[in-house]
Amino acid sequence: GAVVSQHPSWVICKSGTSVKIECRSLDFQATTMFWYRQFPKQSLMLMATSNEGSKATYEQGVEKDKFLINHASLTLSTLTVTSAHPEDSSFYICSAQGQGVYTEAFFGQGTRLTVV
Amino acid sequence: GEDVEQSLFLSVREGDSSVINCTYTDSSSTYLYWYKQEPGAGLQLLTYIFSNMDMKQDQRLTVLLNKKDKHLSLRLADTPTGDSAIYFCAEFRGGYQKVTFGIGTKLQVIP
Numbered sequence: 635g636a637v638v639s640q641h642p643s644w645v646i647c648k649s650g651t652s653v654k655i656e657c658r659s660l661d662f663q664a665t666t667m668f669w670y671r672q673f674p675k676q677s678l679m680l681m682a683t684s685n686e687g688s689k690a691t692y693e694q695g696v697e698k699d700k701f702l703i704n705h706a707s708l709t710l711s712t713l714t715v716t717s718a719h720p721e722d723s724s725f726y727i728c729s730a731q732g733q734g735v736y737t738e739a740f741f742g743q744g745t746r747l748t749v750v
Numbered sequence: 751g752e753d754v755e756q757s758l759f760l761s762v763r764e765g766d767s768s769v770i771n772c773t774y775t776d777s778s779s780t781y782l783y784w785y786k787q788e789p790g791a792g793l794q795l796l797t798y799i800f801s802n803m804d805m806k807q808d809q810r811l812t813v814l815l816n817k818k819d820k821h822l823s824l825r826l827a828d829t830p831t832g833d834s835a836i837y838f839c840a841e842f843r844g845g846y847q848k849v850t851f852g853i854g855t856k857l858q859v860i861p
Contacts, residue, residue, distance in 0.1 A: 668849065677838065677853040678793075727793065729849070741785075741793040 637661055638730045640742025647718055647749055655713045655745045657728030663708035664730035669701075672725040672744075684711055718749040754852035756839050761858045768826040770855045772839030775820060779841040782815060784824045787836045787854070796824070796837075826857075834859045 637660040647653050657667055666685050670678040682698075684690035684705035692698045700722075702714040711730070715722055727744040754774045762768045774782070780801050785793040799806045799813045799822075806813045812825040826833055836854040 678851045680849070741795070744793075 638740045638742045640728055640745055642745060643743060644746040649719055649749055650717055652714055652716045653718055653747060655726055657711045657742050659709045659730040662732045665733050666731040667705055667711035668729045669703060669713050670727045678727060720749045723747055723749045754839055754841055754850050756852040756855045759856050761860060762829055764831055764859055764861050765828055768829045768857055770824045770837050772822040772852055773820055774841045776841060781842040782822050783840040785838040829859050831859045831861055833857060
């Protein structure tokens with residue numbers, strides 16, 4: 635199956651700093667990428683959807699100025715958590731989808747962010 | 751509505767079959783997925799079924815889809831302890847380009 639690589643797998647940062655998470659599709663072109671957040675013992679919550687070359691669409695309640703998403707190429711999307719706070723500590727997972735309406739999405743391995 | 755519902759917990763004995771159930775609400779969903787998540791790890795796609803299918807079998811996995819009742823199930827045969835994980839049901843709504851997940855069912859396989 636298609637491979638989506640997410641980096642880093644885990645990161646610890648100080649409160650107030652920014653953290654960038656990368657999501658790469660290794661063997662296919664991802665026209666759409668999704669970013670999810672997972673709190674402990676909860677399901678994945680979609681944060682935003684990005685299409686290559688255009689601005690991301692954020693779900694209700696997600697601060698677009700805090701969670702900056704860039705999808706500059708067909709193989710790379712980044713999520714930057716700006717001015718991170720301890721409550722931003724979570725598991726962030728990206729998924730990438732190829733062209734076509736009915737194409738399945740493939741997931742990265744996730745990034746564990748801890749803000750201290 | 752956009753809810754995908756699953757029971758929270760299932761416990762089975764090693765070697766038995768496990769059946770995890772899911773209900774969804776959007777009849778226009780095109781793909782329905784089952785993902786496995788082990789502790790601290792990302793999601794692993796187990797299998798998926800297209801909405802015009804009733805059943806899909808893949809080795810130990812059997813997926814049944816009742817589109818009329820919007821009910822999806824995943825059966826794991828001869829469950830080993832290594833199957834202990836959280837299993838997420840998800841629906842892909844093509845028109846919205848969006849995947850919606852259930853809360854996940856924690857499967858505990860007892861030796």
